[in-house]
Amino acid sequence: MSFLRPKPKPKKAYPNSDRFGEDGRRLYTAYDDAAKAAKAAKAAKFAKAVEAAKGKKPIHPVKRRRQSLLIGGASLAAVWGLLMYFIGAG
Known part of the structure; x- marks a missing residue:
């Protein structure tokens, strides 16, 4: 071979x-x-x-995404909490 x-x-x-x-x-x-x-x-x-x-x-893109998700989730929870408060108070 x-x-x-x-x-x-x-x-x-x-x-x-x-x-x-x-x-x-x-x-x-x-x-x-x-x-x-x-x-x-x-x-x-x-x-x-x-x-x-x-x-x-410089800010890392993943860090930016996590920050935006955190801010979005916190604002959604705040709106949901206010909605439940007004429904319960009424």
Whole structure:
């Protein structure tokens, strides 16, 4: 059943020779520069968002829903209580 096994890739004479120099240090590439620029842009965008959100406390949607249900239920109970009071008093 050797035909089911994938064929191994031939090994390079010098592994990682495309990324590392003879002294073992990483070679400078354009990809590194682009990655640094993208990382800096992402950090700047995050810092801008944090600065814009200062002083504002975001409310969680589930919390908002629970608060509205609580207020709605309390007001409904108050109206029902008043209705029962007026019916009983009359």
